[in-house]
Amino acid sequence: MAITGIxxxxxxxxxxxxxxxxxxxxxxxxxxxxxxxxxxxxHQSLLAFIEPIWFKVATTLCVIIFSLNGMLAGWQIAGxxxxxxxxxxxxxxxxxxxxxTIIVTGIKLLWL
Numbered sequence: 001m002a003i004t005g006i007x008x009x010x011x012x013x014x015x016x017x018x019x020x021x022x023x024x025x026x027x028x029x030x031x032x033x034x035x036x037x038x039x040x041x042x043h044q045s046l047l048a049f050i051e052p053i054w055f056k057v058a059t060t061l062c063v064i065i066f067s068l069n070g071m072l073a074g075w076q077i078a079g080x081x082x083x084x085x086x087x088x089x090x091x092x093x094x095x096x097x098x099x100x101t102i103i104v105t106g107i108k109l110l111w112l
Contacts, residue, residue: 013072020069027062056110063106067099074099 040046050056074095082088 013076017069017072020065023065024062024069027058030058050110059110060107063110064103067102067106070102071095071099 034049038045038049040049050059075092078088078091078095082091
């Protein structure tokens with residue numbers, strides 16, 4: 001987690017996670033409201049649903065926040081439960097790789 005610069009303060013980590021969780025909940029509530037008002041029943045309605053630029057930007061930001069939140073959670077889990085330095089580094093590397101893979105995949109699905 002040293003690459004993100006937030007590994008130094010437990011308080012900053014806690015605030016970051018709570019803030020990101022609140023944004024994810026807000027996005028989820030907006031998404032549920034949109035789906036209730038405009039049901040997605042086929043591929044064409046799905047394309048129309050995700051077409052607006054504001055929706056793509058909001059979804060991209062939420063995917064980035066979700067991935068970074070997961071990376072931070074993985075780092076905290078490794079810090080609490082993994083005792084071997086090698087396994088610790090491997091676990092954190094996998095969390096970082098998975099998080100960036102999710103971000104790249106999300107961006108490709110939304111924008112390309």
